[in-house]
Amino acid sequence: MRVDFYQLSRDPVEHVLPQIAARILDEGERLLVVSAHADQLTRISVGLWDAGPESFLAHDHVAAPLPEVQPILLSADCTPTNGATRVALVDGQFREEALAFDRTFYFFDADTVASARESWRTLSKREDVATHFWRQEGGRWRQGP
Secondary structure, three states: EEEEEEEOOOOOOOHHHHHHHHHHHHHOOOOEOOOOOHHHHHHHHHHOOOOOOOOOOOOOOOOOOHHHHHEEEOOOOOOOOOOOOOOEOOOOOOHHHHHOOOEEEEEHHHHHHHHHHHHHHHHHHHOOEEEEEEEEEEOEEEEOO
16 A cells, blocks of 8 residues: 655645546546545546646546546545545545555645644554655656655
8 A cells, every 4th residue: 555645835736636647547547536625626626627638537526427437536535436446635634544545645735734744654654554755846746755
């Protein structure tokens, strides 16, 4: 199980998630996007629609018809109705349920950095979890120590 910590310092998550989601779909995997904030999920939905003319990323909200067929599913909780093996926690709050996925993408910003640090300390002590840290530098993601 792998947890990637993404520190947002330049761009909001709705601008960076489409690139990561596209890579996940290219790998033949499905993604669950989790936020407790409905307005944030709406902004992410718009970002997935506007990812580019040749890179539309099929997705929908969990309450829509047939959520199980969506390659990217937007939800308030970590239930992988679409069979996702990857989860993106986009509201800065880590959820223990995310550890049931093969890989977790945990996005946090300046407002949620304290919570992210605590999650890092806890998870990095576990032998069954590989933790990786990424930060934005000049519009690119760099892996940190």
